[in-house]
Amino acid sequence: MVKKVVVIGGGAAGMMAAGQAAFVGAEVVLLEKMTRLGSKIAISGKGRCNLTNAGDISNFVSFYPGNGKFLYASLKEFGNEALIHFFQDYGVETKVERGGRVFPTADDSEVIVKALKKYLERTCVKIRLNQAVKKVMIEDGKVTGVQLAVSDEVLPADAVIVATGGASYPGTGSTGDGYTLAEKAGHRIIKPLPALVPLKTLEKWPKELQGLTLKNTAASIWIDGKKQGEEFGEMLFTHFGLSGPIILTLSRIASKALDQKQKVELKINLKPALTSEQIDLRLQRDFLKYGNKQFKNTLDDLLPQSMIPVMVALSEIDPEKVVNKVTKEERKRLCRLFQELVLHITATLGMATAIVTSGGVDAKQINPATMESRLVKELYFAGEVIDIDGVTGGYNLQAAFSTGYKAGKATARMS
Ligand SMILES: Cc1cc2nc3c(=O)[nH]c(=O)nc-3n(C[C@H](O)[C@H](O)[C@H](O)COP(=O)(O)OP(=O)(O)OC[C@H]3O[C@@H](n4cnc5c(N)ncnc54)[C@H](O)[C@@H]3O)c2cc1C
Known part of the structure; x- marks a missing residue:
């Protein structure tokens, strides 16, 4: 049986998660509430996208104050080198600047968004824009689907990945919806606060x-x-x-x-x-x-x-x-x-100008080896919606990509 996976949020974490879930065999729908994918990637690094850092991956966890250790497994499986190779496969060459910051050689964040879109196309992910999710449907402690905000349409799913981002720069679509979705599913939310502000x-x-x-x-x-x-x-x-x-x-x-x-x-x-x-x-x-x-x-x-x-x-x-x-x-x-x-x-x-949100879905209630909720089966989280935030230098996008990859891949397991 082909597993149906719904990914909520078309940012760095959601696009990586969707592509990876499809790559490992799922039928994937990516729901994005904005009119385009990757709005935040587009403005990242002053429009140049500092996608990761070239430093030693074994030191990465120290660049996420608070919950760095939670990322250990994701960074180990899909770290900076894997990410750079991933983009190379989609025609994006990168360069290293001051402090190990990695940018596309083109100095244009849109090449990153385009590469991710190509990835979604190749892996046959179905993309639905202008689709805000208002609820994750759960029965007997297991995910059954999602409900859309405007139409109330219910999309059945065997697994759902919440990759809705934080609450900073809300103009990009990350308005904290993921916290409400997670809270309704029984998750604890660590108070979201502006960081890198x-x-x-x-x-x-x-x-x-x-x-x-x-x-x-x-x-x-x-x-x-x-x-x-x-x-x-x-x-x-x-x-x-x-x-x-x-x-x-x-x-x-x-x-x-x-x-x-x-x-x-x-x-x-x-x-x-x-x-x-x-x-x-x-x-x-x-x-x-x-x-x-x-x-x-x-x-x-x-x-x-x-x-x-x-x-x-x-x-x-x-x-x-x-x-x-x-x-x-x-x-x-x-x-x-x-x-x-x-x-x-x-x-x-304030949140309007914060580069990242600290706080979010409590990492203790998520299994770091799979990104699956410890409370609800087949509910996964990826990216900034989780209570993890890094310092500047490419660490936040790397965390989004790594946790997205991990969550997407984990959906291949049959529960
Ligand atoms: C100005 C700025 C510059 C930055 N520069 C860098 C940088 O150079 N390097 C770096 O590492 N980090 C940078 N960051 C941080 C980094 O961009 C984020 O941490 C990262 O993009 C988070 O990815 P995400 O996929 O978790 O969330 P997001 O990119 O926020 O994506 C979440 C997506 O979910 C969608 N969504 C939300 N709610 C719903 C819903 N209910 N239904 C459907 N869709 C929904 C949103 O519209 C959005 O597209 C920057 C941030 C900002 C604001």
Whole structure:
């Protein structure tokens, strides 16, 4: 008997799951509520799609804070090399950029979507667009089909794969429907929160620096006065606060803490390679060099131009003061600012701009070897709908592809 499989959601996880289920012998219908497949892939990596990372696959689990271990089996079976080969088979050449980020050589995410569509065509997956699923039908603890939202049509199925994505960037179709479907099937949902998301600050001065990128900077995050994380690299000032790679990585911690009404502070170290003594020596040298100039005109060697007025104001040293009159105490205060520029985080920019959702279907209730629900037979989950989220660098798409592959393949088993 040919198994009937319905896949809900035509993103990275759903397309991979559908193709794989069909490849292993099932008759597959892929239901997508939007007018096209792969909307989120299309905008990923600023339209270039950072599909995975070239790093050692055995280290991958450490790039998914929280539930990385859940992905161990999927990443082992269908890891970065397998994914790159998969796309090669469909004519997509890839290249590796900074930090091991893998992109299509064409610098165009549409080549990834096209390759996946070709895969679905070759494996004879039936695609139905504009079809939102509102319910997974279950009888005696086993899946029997799905019900569509608008028409109420019921599609019978021997297995259902939920690959509806998270709740971030809802314009792409991922509006959190999967959480409702899973909850109705008895699953626990870990509160979905925005992750990899820019942060708003109480202080208004970041607005004065909007557009300024700082490289080789360290930022640490402090929750209720305790340091909870630190990142080194690039950050960006914006009209609302902070963004850029290291901020996005730290945002996951901020997001959870803000949700729990905790105090969130971010401390920027502008010169992480220098000790406070070394910074002080640099300041002394520059103050000597610019001896008779006003303090506000003496920081050019240490700071980007646009940052000077902000640092001068924060130092509370009279900007007009001749620099050789700056006291030791004032210099020490300035020195401290270089190492610990404190910002109070008031909010994230929210789901609308979050690259990924943390939280989702509790991974403990899913078998990581098959992606099958531990509660309902022949109900599978794949991709961001599960409570897994990775850092930037291609890890989120890899997780979607790996879990999609695993779920699709697992449907071949006869229960
Ligand atoms: C701006 C941006 C850039 C990103 N860049 C990268 C990157 O470069 N590298 C990286 O690794 N990750 C990146 N990510 C994250 C990555 O794109 C996602 O984690 C990944 O696409 C999730 O795949 P998914 O298949 O689980 O979900 P999605 O891609 O969200 O797909 C879910 C699909 O399900 C459909 N759907 C939802 N509900 C229903 C329903 N009820 N019925 C039918 N269909 C439904 C949706 O319309 C959607 O098409 C980026 C994310 C964003 C927002």
